[in-house]
Every structure is written in structure tokens, then in C-alpha cells.
Amino acid sequence: MEPLTLPAIDCPFAADFETTEHPHAREATEELLDLLHHIDPDLPGSVIRRGVPIEAILTRCWLGTSKSALLAGLMGSVHFFLHDDWVEERDDTGRLVRTRDELLAHYDSAHRILGGGSPLPGDLSLAHLLYLFRRQVIEVSPHPDIRSLxxxxxxxxxxxxxxxxxxxxxxxxxxxxxxxxxxxxxxTLPFFELDLHLYGLAVPARIREHPVVKHLCETAANLAIWVNDLYSINKERREGSAINLVAVLRAERSCSWPEAVDAATAMIHQATEAYLDVRGRLPDLGIDVSGDLEAWLSRVEAYMALTLINTPRTPRYGAH
Incomplete structure (x- = not known):
């Protein structure tokens, strides 16, 4: 199957991670791999084989945090990578391995753990990682209430x-x-919630749930997700997956693959412009963007910048 030609997309957001490394990147990465090995000796190798860019990219997601906060961020990221791969696993014939009941059983375990419970015998290694992630977030966060996260x-x-x-x-x-x-x-939305804890930001729920602020965060999340879809389309075509914006647009519009790529790219540009427009109008809408709300939106924008710039470079999606 001939790979699709994918466009470069300009990034209008500040990209400090391009020139800055986290001072604890190496230590936090090694500590994470040790934790994964303790849960299951096969996990570190699985993460590396699947092209999860821990030290090179993920550690730059949380610049300005402590080593402990960085470790919490890495644990959350790797949990999501491993979970997605677990759900999408296929056998040698290309058939999906997981069943609905397996997913529901794991999510029951996750609900127990996120509510403060402990892993039980028979829980997946993912559940054990989620337990350690929750514990780490509580340890570093100045906000004891993590129910929203x-x-x-x-x-x-x-x-x-x-x-x-x-x-x-x-x-x-x-x-x-x-x-x-x-x-x-x-x-993506859980990571916006996570940043409140890792950076100690106090943005009240009434502000986070304000329709305009919520719209901004959802627009930012869509932008990041659609960029991921765009640059993963060649991988997902090889694997036979249609759960991708490009594939959805191709079916919806009865168009060619290159035309679907163009349509997805247009949606990404539109989301970027919509975000920037509303972001610039917050004071006109009576929303005070000083203090922690400004800091939180800056974190949202840093996430978008990292996604726009680094996703095309990710070995997981075939970049070299």
C-alpha cells in the first residue's frame, strides 16, 4: 500500500520545548522504566518497541515542573499509550483480540482505583500503573480533590x-x-485536567466549565487529536483501522484518500483559527485571563504546539 503524502502544518503557538529540556528528563525516564519493570518485566520493552518517545518528547510536555510532577505526567502518558495499544491489539490474521467484556472488566477496576481503591489479584498491569499514577498525582498536587481528573x-x-x-x-x-x-x-482532555495538579494551578470549576472556556479547551483538544489522526493515517491504513478522521471524511464525502487528507488538514486549520479568535476575545466576553487561567491556557497551547510539531516526527507513526 502506497503511503499517503501528508502536509506540514505551521504552528502558531509558542514552542519552548524546541530549545529547552527538562533538567530531570533522564532521571524521570529511568524511574518510570523501573516502575514499569516492577509491574511487569515485559512492559519497558513493550513501550520502547512501540515507539513511545519518553525522554525525547514526552519529558518536554511538562517543562518547569519538579521531577516528581514530571514522573506523574510520564506515567499518565504511558498509561494512555499502553491502553490504546491493548484495546487495538490484533492477532496474526488481523482480527481484534479484545472483547467488550474484557474492556468493561478493566474499566470496573479503573473506577475502583481512581476512587481510591487498590489493585486486586487478576487486575491488568494497566490497572497497577493507573494506581501508581493516581498516587503520584496526589503526592505532588497542592489540590487534594482529583475527582475531575x-x-x-x-x-x-x-x-x-x-x-x-x-x-x-x-x-x-x-x-x-x-x-x-x-x-x-x-x-487529551485528561491532560488539561492533569496540568492543574502538576503546575499547582487553581482554576475554579465555574471558570473551567464556563461555556467559552470549555469551548476553547475542546477546540484545542480536537486540534491535537485531529493532528494525531492525520499523521497516524498511514499506520492505521496498514492495520486496517477506520477509526481515524481521514478515513471518516473519505467515507462521508465519497472522495479519494488525498482529498480526505486535504479535508482533514482544512479542519485542523479551521480549529486553529477558531481557537485563536476566541482566545483573543476573552476579555471582551468578560473573562479575566490573568493569573492561573492564563497559565492554564498557556499550558493548553504548549500541548497543541508539541502535538503540531512533534507528531510528524514520532517513530510510532513511521517517522525516522
Whole structure:
């Protein structure tokens, strides 16, 4: 299968990570790999083989944090990578391995753990990693209440039951279904919640849930997710997956693959412009962007910048 030619996309957001490394990058990476080995000796090798760019890229997601906070961020990221690969695992014939009941059983374990429980015998290694992640976040966060973060992680997990159902049927979802569901399966919103804890930011729920602020965060999340979809399309075509914005647009519009790539690229540009427009109008809408809200939105923008610039470089998607 001939790979699609994918465009370069300009990044309008500050990209400090391009010239700055986290001073604890190496230590936190080594500590993470030790933790993974303690959970399951096969996990570190699995992470490395699957092209998860821990030290090179992930450690730059949380510049300006302590080593402990960086470790919490890395644990969350790697959990999401491993979870996605677990859900999407296929056998030698290309058939999906996971069943709905397996996912539901794991999500019951995750609900228990995110609510403060401990892993039980028979829980997956993913559950043990989630337990350590929750404990690490609580250790570094000045905010003891992590219910909003826990809910966001649970929504990410639960949405994969829908994704598995669609994939098992071999269907391409409609665009009107795909976009809102991908907002959850994409796993970006939990990281916006996580930043509040790792950077000690106090943004009240009434501000986070303000329709305009919520729209900004969802637009940013869509942008990051669609960029991921765009640059992973060659990998997912090889694997036979249709759970991707480009594949959805191709089916929706009955167009060619290159035309679907162009349509996805246009959506990314539109999301970028929409974000910048609303971001610049916050004071006109009566929203005070000083203090921790400004710092939080800057973190959201740093995430978008890292996604726009580094996703095309990721070995996981075939970059070299």
C-alpha cells in the first residue's frame, strides 16, 4: 500500500520545548522504566518497541515542573499509550483480540482505583500503573480533590467500548458521531485536567466549565487529536483501522484518500483559527485571563504546539 503524502502544518503557538529540556528528563525516564519493570518485566520493552518517545518528547510536555510532577505526567502518558495499544491489539490474521467484556472488566477496576481503591489479584498491569499514577498525582498536587481528573480519565476509558464496537463491526462511523466521541477516546482532555495538579494551578470549576472556556479547551483538544489522526493515517491504513478522521471524511464525502487528507488538514486549520479568535476575545466576553487561567491556557497551547510539531516526527507513526 502506497503511503499517503501528508502536509506540514505551521504552528502558531509558542514552542519552548524546541530549545529547552527538562533538567530531570533522564532521571524521570529511568524511574518510570523501573516502575514499569516492577509491574511487569515485559512492559519497558513493550513501550520502547512501540515507539513511545519518553525522554525525547514526552519529558518536554511538562517543562518547569519538579521531577516528581514530571514522573506523574510520564506515567499518565504511558498509561494512555499502553491502553490504546491493548484495546487495538490484533492477532496474526488481523482480527481484534479484545472483547467488550474484557474492556468493561478493566474499566470496573479503573473506577475502583481512581476512587481510591487498590489493585486486586487478576487486575491488568494497566490497572497497577493507573494506581501508581493516581498516587503520584496526589503526592505532588497542592489540590487534594482529583475527582475531575478521575472522571476525565474514566470517560476516556469508557469511550473505547464504543470504539471497539465500531471496529469489530468493520464500520466507518459518521462524522457527526466520530467528532464528539473522538474527543473522549483521544485522551487529551485528561491532560488539561492533569496540568492543574502538576503546575499547582487553581482554576475554579465555574471558570473551567464556563461555556467559552470549555469551548476553547475542546477546540484545542480536537486540534491535537485531529493532528494525531492525520499523521497516524498511514499506520492505521496498514492495520486496517477506520477509526481515524481521514478515513471518516473519505467515507462521508465519497472522495479519494488525498482529498480526505486535504479535508482533514482544512479542519485542523479551521480549529486553529477558531481557537485563536476566541482566545483573543476573552476579555471582551468578560473573562479575566490573568493569573492561573492564563497559565492554564498557556499550558493548553504548549500541548497543541508539541502535538503540531512533534507528531510528524514520532517513530510510532513511521517517522525516522
Amino acid at each position: 478521575a472522571l476525565s480519565v474514566e470517560q476516556y476509558l469508557a469511550a473505547h467500548v464504543w470504539e471497539l464496537d465500531i471496529a469489530r463491526q468493520g464500520r466507518v462511523p459518521s462524522l457527526s458521531t466520530y467528532v464528539p466521541m473522538r474527543l473522549y477516546t483521544g485522551g
